[in-house]
Amino acid sequence: MAGVKLPLTIQIQGTAPPRVARTLQRHFPNARIVTQSQADAIVEKHLADRGWTRLLEGRRANQYMQKLTDNVILSGFHRVINLDGDLLFFRKPTELLEFSGNHIFQQDQASTYLVQEAAGVKIAPRLNAGLMKFVPSSISLARCNEYLADFPTYSGWLDQSLLALHAAETHTANVLPPTYLISLDRHVDPDTLVVRHYAGPTRSMMTEEGMPWLMERGFLDS
Helix, strand or coil: CCCCCCCCEEECCCCCCHHHHHHHHHHCCCCEEECHHHHHHHHHHHHHHCCCHHHHHHHHHCHHHHHHHHHHHHCCCCCEEEECCCEEECCCCHHHHHCCCCEEEEECCCCCCCCCEECCEECCCCEEEEEEEECHHHCCHHHHHHHHHHCCCCCCCHHHHHHHHHHHHCCCCEECCCCEEECCCCCCCHHHCCEEECCHHHHHHHHHHHHHHHHHCCHHHC
């Protein structure tokens, strides 16, 4: 329903049988499919060669870190849109597509981070990295490695915390409008939304409410 065609990269995280990659390639014949082993070989070497040991440790401890490290290192594009797997688009995301700055995020209902400050930087509030558009070259992985010295743990919202710190320090903490929704509420009318992020406890609503709405409007027929 987004109504646009863009180059697509699908990164398969964790262990998966070869048929998963084959199935995805069949459904998305023009996509670049990246397996975990392929990503590890490139990204871990990149981080190790530069001495970014905290980022390397964080990536090994927390799979969500790949949203930061792998998007920056592997993308190959000037500008990237990151899409978590629990997003549904109900119409063309004009605000997202037309944004030309360094970072723009969904606005979360609350600040979900591991720290509120690191390396002398106060974190930007309520940024969610599940849907974001950014310029990979604008993100300093070296600086992110420095932030991690002040982190008590690598469990949880590690990537989101680092991205929000970086956006705060570089004054690029832009957010999408409320029609790009993250909410715990049920029965939100998709006619009022551009996209909904069915994060955490709302995951079941994706199949109970969002997908039926799309099917009723002929999404599978297009």
